[in-house]
Amino acid sequence: NAGVMQNPRHLVRRRGQEARLRCSPMKGHSHVYWYRQLPEEGLKFMVYLQKENIIDESGMPKERFSAEFPKEGPSILRIQQVVRGDSAAYFCASSPPSVSGPTDTQYFGPGTRLTVL
Amino acid sequence: GENVEQHPSTLSVQEGDSAVIKCTYSDSASNYFPWYKQELGKRPQLIIDIRSNVGEKKDQRIAVTLNKTAKHFSLHITETQPEDSAVYFCDLPPPARQLTFGSGTQLTVLP
Numbered sequence: 001n002a003g004v005m006q007n008p009r010h011l012v013r014r015r016g017q018e019a020r021l022r023c024s025p026m027k028g029h030s031h032v033y034w035y036r037q038l039p040e041e042g043l044k045f046m047v048y049l050q051k052e053n054i055i056d057e058s059g060m061p062k063e064r065f066s067a068e069f070p071k072e073g074p075s076i077l078r079i080q081q082v083v084r085g086d087s088a089a090y091f092c093a094s095s096p097p098s099v100s101g102p103t104d105t106q107y108f109g110p111g112t113r114l115t116v117l
Numbered sequence: 118g119e120n121v122e123q124h125p126s127t128l129s130v131q132e133g134d135s136a137v138i139k140c141t142y143s144d145s146a147s148n149y150f151p152w153y154k155q156e157l158g159k160r161p162q163l164i165i166d167i168r169s170n171v172g173e174k175k176d177q178r179i180a181v182t183l184n185k186t187a188k189h190f191s192l193h194i195t196e197t198q199p200e201d202s203a204v205y206f207c208d209l210p211p212p213a214r215q216l217t218f219g220s221g222t223q224l225t226v227l228p
Contacts, residue, residue, distance in 0.1 A: 035218075042221040043161065043206060091160060105151060106208070108160040 002027070004094050005074075006109035014117050019079040019086070021112045025094030032075045033106060034067060037089045049075060082116045089113050121209045121218070129225045130197050138222045140207035141189040150183055150190045153206045155221075161206060165192070197226045 005024040013019050025032050030050055035043040045059040049069040060067065064082075069075040079086055090113075093106035120143045130136050140150075151166035167174045167181045167190065174181050180193040194201055204221045 042204075043218045045218065093161075104149065105163050105166060106153075108153075108162065110160050 004029075004092060004107050004109035006090075006092055006112050008112060009110060010113050010115070012115045012117060013082045015083055016081050019082050019114055019116075021077040021079075021090050021092075021114070022074040023077070023092035023094075023109055024074040025092075026096075026107055028096060029094035029107070030097040031095045032069050033093045033095075034075075034077050035091045035093070037091060037111075039088075043091065046077070079114075082114075084116050087114055087116045121207060123207055123220050123222060125222060126220060127223045127225070129227060132197060132199060132226050132228050134197055136194045136197055136201070136224055136226075137191055138205055138207070138224070139189055139191045140209075142209050143188070147209055150181065151208045152181060152192045153208060153218075154203045155206065156203045164205075194224075197224075199226050199228055202226045 004026055007022050011019055023032060032049045034046040036046055037043050047054060047060045047067045048056040049067060051069055052071050054067065064080045066078045067075065075092060077090060089111045091108050091111045093108045095104045095106050098104055121140055123140045128136055128138065148169040149166065152164050153161040154164045155161040165174060165176050165179050165181050167183050169183065169185055172183055178195045181190060183190040190207065192205060202225050204223050206218045206221050208218050
Protein backbone atom coordinates (compact mmCIF):
# COMPACT_ATOMS: atom_id res chain seq x y z
CA ASN A 1 0.00 0.00 0.00
CA ALA A 2 1.72 3.12 -1.22
CA GLY A 3 1.81 6.02 1.15
CA VAL A 4 0.49 9.50 0.55
CA MET A 5 1.96 10.85 -2.67
CA GLN A 6 2.57 14.47 -3.46
CA ASN A 7 3.89 16.04 -6.62
CA PRO A 8 5.81 17.88 -7.56
CA ARG A 9 8.29 17.66 -4.70
CA HIS A 10 9.78 21.00 -5.64
CA LEU A 11 8.07 23.77 -7.55
CA VAL A 12 9.52 27.09 -8.62
CA ARG A 13 7.25 29.86 -9.80
CA ARG A 14 7.67 33.52 -10.61
CA ARG A 15 5.45 36.11 -8.99
CA GLY A 16 2.04 36.21 -10.65
CA GLN A 17 2.11 32.63 -11.94
CA GLU A 18 -0.12 29.82 -10.79
CA ALA A 19 0.98 26.89 -8.64
CA ARG A 20 -0.80 23.54 -8.64
CA LEU A 21 0.05 21.04 -5.97
CA ARG A 22 -1.24 17.48 -6.13
CA CYS A 23 -1.92 14.97 -3.40
CA SER A 24 -2.93 11.34 -3.78
CA PRO A 25 -4.15 9.91 -0.47
CA MET A 26 -3.41 6.43 0.75
CA LYS A 27 -5.61 3.75 -0.74
CA GLY A 28 -8.92 3.59 1.07
CA HIS A 29 -8.53 7.01 2.68
CA SER A 30 -11.32 9.47 2.06
CA HIS A 31 -10.15 12.43 4.15
CA VAL A 32 -7.50 14.82 2.88
CA TYR A 33 -5.93 17.76 4.69
CA TRP A 34 -3.58 20.46 3.48
CA TYR A 35 -1.07 22.26 5.69
CA ARG A 36 1.46 24.99 5.11
CA GLN A 37 4.77 25.09 6.91
CA LEU A 38 7.08 28.09 6.82
CA PRO A 39 10.77 27.53 7.66
CA GLU A 40 11.26 26.74 11.33
CA GLU A 41 7.55 27.07 12.03
CA GLY A 42 4.75 24.67 12.81
CA LEU A 43 2.10 23.16 10.61
CA LYS A 44 -0.72 25.54 9.79
CA PHE A 45 -4.00 23.95 8.85
CA MET A 46 -5.44 25.15 5.58
CA VAL A 47 -8.30 22.93 4.46
CA TYR A 48 -9.97 19.61 5.10
CA LEU A 49 -11.72 17.79 2.27
CA GLN A 50 -13.60 14.63 1.57
CA LYS A 51 -14.42 13.37 -1.89
CA GLU A 52 -16.14 16.20 -3.79
CA ASN A 53 -16.70 18.18 -0.58
CA ILE A 54 -14.85 20.89 1.29
CA ILE A 55 -15.52 20.21 4.96
CA ASP A 56 -13.47 22.97 6.57
CA GLU A 57 -11.55 25.69 4.76
CA SER A 58 -11.22 28.02 7.72
CA GLY A 59 -7.43 28.00 7.47
CA MET A 60 -7.34 28.90 3.81
CA PRO A 61 -6.57 32.47 2.74
CA LYS A 62 -9.71 34.04 1.29
CA GLU A 63 -8.10 35.04 -1.98
CA ARG A 64 -5.94 33.23 -4.52
CA PHE A 65 -6.11 29.84 -2.78
CA SER A 66 -8.51 27.03 -3.63
CA ALA A 67 -8.64 23.30 -3.10
CA GLU A 68 -10.57 20.42 -4.50
CA PHE A 69 -10.80 16.66 -4.10
CA PRO A 70 -12.69 15.31 -7.10
CA LYS A 71 -14.43 11.98 -7.32
CA GLU A 72 -11.60 10.69 -9.46
CA GLY A 73 -7.98 11.76 -9.22
CA PRO A 74 -5.84 13.53 -6.69
CA SER A 75 -6.63 16.44 -4.46
CA ILE A 76 -5.39 19.74 -5.87
CA LEU A 77 -4.27 22.82 -3.99
CA ARG A 78 -4.20 25.75 -6.36
CA ILE A 79 -2.52 29.07 -5.69
CA GLN A 80 -3.18 31.81 -8.20
CA GLN A 81 -0.96 34.84 -8.77
CA VAL A 82 1.68 33.60 -6.37
CA VAL A 83 3.65 36.06 -4.24
CA ARG A 84 6.96 35.60 -2.42
CA GLY A 85 5.14 35.07 0.86
CA ASP A 86 3.61 31.89 -0.56
CA SER A 87 7.04 30.23 -0.49
CA ALA A 88 6.71 27.36 1.96
CA ALA A 89 6.42 23.62 2.27
CA TYR A 90 2.91 22.38 1.64
CA PHE A 91 2.04 19.04 3.20
CA CYS A 92 -1.02 17.01 2.60
CA ALA A 93 -2.20 14.22 4.86
CA SER A 94 -4.91 11.61 4.62
CA SER A 95 -6.86 9.52 7.07
CA PRO A 96 -9.33 6.66 6.72
CA PRO A 97 -13.09 7.16 6.74
CA SER A 98 -14.75 7.43 10.13
CA VAL A 99 -18.38 7.87 11.08
CA SER A 100 -17.49 10.48 13.69
CA GLY A 101 -15.13 12.41 11.50
CA PRO A 102 -11.33 12.63 11.20
CA THR A 103 -10.37 11.36 14.62
CA ASP A 104 -7.78 8.97 13.36
CA THR A 105 -4.11 9.11 12.54
CA GLN A 106 -3.06 11.40 9.73
CA TYR A 107 -0.52 10.05 7.26
CA PHE A 108 1.57 12.75 5.69
CA GLY A 109 2.94 13.04 2.21
CA PRO A 110 6.54 14.13 1.57
CA GLY A 111 5.47 17.70 0.92
CA THR A 112 5.86 20.12 -1.97
CA ARG A 113 8.39 22.86 -1.49
CA LEU A 114 7.19 25.93 -3.32
CA THR A 115 9.65 28.69 -4.10
CA VAL A 116 8.38 31.94 -5.55
CA LEU A 117 11.03 34.03 -7.24
CA GLY B 118 -11.96 27.55 17.39
CA GLU B 119 -10.00 25.14 19.48
CA ASN B 120 -6.68 26.29 20.92
CA VAL B 121 -3.80 24.06 21.78
CA GLU B 122 -0.66 25.33 23.47
CA GLN B 123 2.54 23.34 23.34
CA HIS B 124 5.48 23.82 25.70
CA PRO B 125 8.36 24.20 25.61
CA SER B 126 9.11 25.51 22.14
CA THR B 127 12.73 24.36 22.42
CA LEU B 128 14.27 21.71 24.63
CA SER B 129 17.88 20.60 24.94
CA VAL B 130 18.80 17.53 26.93
CA GLN B 131 21.90 15.46 27.42
CA GLU B 132 21.95 12.06 25.80
CA GLY B 133 20.42 9.55 28.18
CA ASP B 134 18.27 12.08 30.00
CA SER B 135 14.49 12.29 29.74
CA ALA B 136 12.44 14.83 27.80
CA VAL B 137 8.87 15.90 28.47
CA ILE B 138 6.69 17.97 26.16
CA LYS B 139 3.23 19.11 27.15
CA CYS B 140 0.16 20.22 25.26
CA THR B 141 -2.77 22.00 26.86
CA TYR B 142 -6.09 22.45 25.12
CA SER B 143 -8.98 24.74 25.92
CA ASP B 144 -12.14 22.79 25.39
CA SER B 145 -12.78 19.76 23.31
CA ALA B 146 -14.81 16.61 23.19
CA SER B 147 -11.97 14.96 21.27
CA ASN B 148 -11.11 11.43 22.24
CA TYR B 149 -7.90 11.02 20.26
CA PHE B 150 -4.53 12.60 21.09
CA PRO B 151 -1.60 11.88 18.78
CA TRP B 152 2.01 13.02 18.75
CA TYR B 153 4.03 13.49 15.57
CA LYS B 154 7.76 13.71 14.98
CA GLN B 155 9.24 15.69 12.13
CA GLU B 156 12.90 15.36 11.29
CA LEU B 157 14.58 18.14 9.39
CA GLY B 158 13.38 18.26 5.81
CA LYS B 159 11.05 15.32 6.23
CA ARG B 160 7.36 14.74 6.69
CA PRO B 161 5.65 14.53 10.10
CA GLN B 162 5.11 10.96 11.26
CA LEU B 163 3.00 9.58 14.05
CA ILE B 164 5.07 8.25 16.93
CA ILE B 165 2.44 7.54 19.56
CA ASP B 166 -1.21 8.25 20.25
CA ILE B 167 -3.71 7.78 23.03
CA ARG B 168 -7.48 7.57 23.26
CA SER B 169 -9.42 9.14 26.08
CA ASN B 170 -10.41 5.88 27.70
CA VAL B 171 -6.87 5.40 29.02
CA GLY B 172 -4.56 7.66 30.99
CA GLU B 173 -1.18 6.43 29.77
CA LYS B 174 0.32 4.52 26.90
CA LYS B 175 3.90 3.39 26.49
CA ASP B 176 5.93 2.17 23.54
CA GLN B 177 9.53 1.37 24.47
CA ARG B 178 11.20 4.70 25.30
CA ILE B 179 8.18 6.82 24.40
CA ALA B 180 5.06 7.34 26.48
CA VAL B 181 2.05 9.61 26.38
CA THR B 182 -0.06 10.60 29.37
CA LEU B 183 -3.48 12.17 29.26
CA ASN B 184 -5.27 14.21 31.90
CA LYS B 185 -8.72 15.05 30.56
CA THR B 186 -9.76 16.83 33.74
CA ALA B 187 -6.86 19.26 33.49
CA LYS B 188 -7.05 19.22 29.68
CA HIS B 189 -3.46 18.34 28.92
CA PHE B 190 -1.47 15.50 27.44
CA SER B 191 2.27 14.98 27.50
CA LEU B 192 4.94 13.18 25.54
CA HIS B 193 7.69 11.51 27.56
CA ILE B 194 10.93 10.28 25.98
CA THR B 195 13.32 8.38 28.24
CA GLU B 196 16.98 7.53 27.65
CA THR B 197 17.15 10.07 24.85
CA GLN B 198 19.42 9.43 21.89
CA PRO B 199 20.79 11.82 19.24
CA GLU B 200 18.33 10.42 16.69
CA ASP B 201 15.48 11.70 18.87
CA SER B 202 16.48 15.22 17.84
CA ALA B 203 13.56 16.57 15.80
CA VAL B 204 10.47 18.75 16.04
CA TYR B 205 7.56 17.19 17.90
CA PHE B 206 3.95 18.24 17.37
CA CYS B 207 0.85 17.42 19.34
CA ASP B 208 -2.43 17.30 17.49
CA LEU B 209 -6.00 17.91 18.43
CA PRO B 210 -8.26 16.60 15.72
CA PRO B 211 -11.97 17.38 15.45
CA PRO B 212 -14.57 17.58 16.78
CA ALA B 213 -12.70 20.77 17.54
CA ARG B 214 -13.87 23.33 15.03
CA GLN B 215 -10.50 23.49 13.35
CA LEU B 216 -7.81 20.90 13.05
CA THR B 217 -5.14 22.20 15.34
CA PHE B 218 -1.52 21.22 15.65
CA GLY B 219 0.60 22.52 18.48
CA SER B 220 3.32 24.97 17.54
CA GLY B 221 5.99 22.34 17.84
CA THR B 222 8.92 21.63 20.14
CA GLN B 223 12.44 21.53 18.79
CA LEU B 224 14.16 18.80 20.76
CA THR B 225 17.95 18.66 20.67
CA VAL B 226 19.74 15.73 22.25
CA LEU B 227 23.32 16.62 23.02
CA PRO B 228 25.88 13.81 22.78
